[in-house]
Amino acid sequence: MSELTAILGHFTSIIAVVNPFGVIPVFLSLTSDFTSELRNAQLRKATSFTFLILMLFFIAGTYIMKFFGISLDGMRIAGGLMVMQASYFMLNPETQGRKLSQEQVETASHKPDISFSPLAMPLLSGPGSIAVILGLSSSATTFSDYGLITASILIVAIFVYLVLRISPFFVKLLGKTGLNAMTRMMGFISLCIGVQFIINGLVPILESIFAK
DSSP states (O other): OHHHHHHHHHHHHHHHHHOHHHHHHHHHHHTTTSOHHHHHHHHHHHHHHHHHHHHHHHHHHHHHHHHHTOOHHHHHHHHHHHHHHHHHHHHOTTSSTTSOOHHHHHHHHTOSOOIIIIIIIIIISOHHHHHHHHHHHHHOOSHHHHHHHHHHHHHHHHHHHHHHHTHHHHHHHHHHHHHHHHHHHHHHHHHHHHHHHHHHHHHHHHHHHHHO
């Protein structure tokens, strides 16, 4: 049960920032001229790339911190700020945020393959989700931790694929208002995660200061 709870916690942290519901309008816009077979093929590649990108930062997270001399607490605070920035745009869907500029949309619409850019990066595995992954990487201490977080990332990739696979259904069911509501809900969860990251980073620093 504890392992299931851990996976659920990691999954919630990651999916709240990845927020596939907020990507639906851009995904459908970029693939509007695609056949269903081509759209699904691009989606499979995009979610595979997303899994690989998040795994790369997860595995390399500790080495990145050591190379740049970043402390665990510093990583938590910086990650929290990045997640809070991402959550701001999710709580305010009318802002640019996760959307692409008109120029980016036009450029992407002429690309034969949009699976890596802009779908996988930056839409699905952007700075916010990478910050969460680095935060999880910094807290992993055992092989069990690494296994559970890896399983969570894989479940996130599968969930993203399923959501975007049936995205036309979500558009019909929820409409623009419903999608915005889902995005705001994800935004609130990610905001809480960002605040908790910052608290987790500040508490040890403050304790060390007042202990002197």
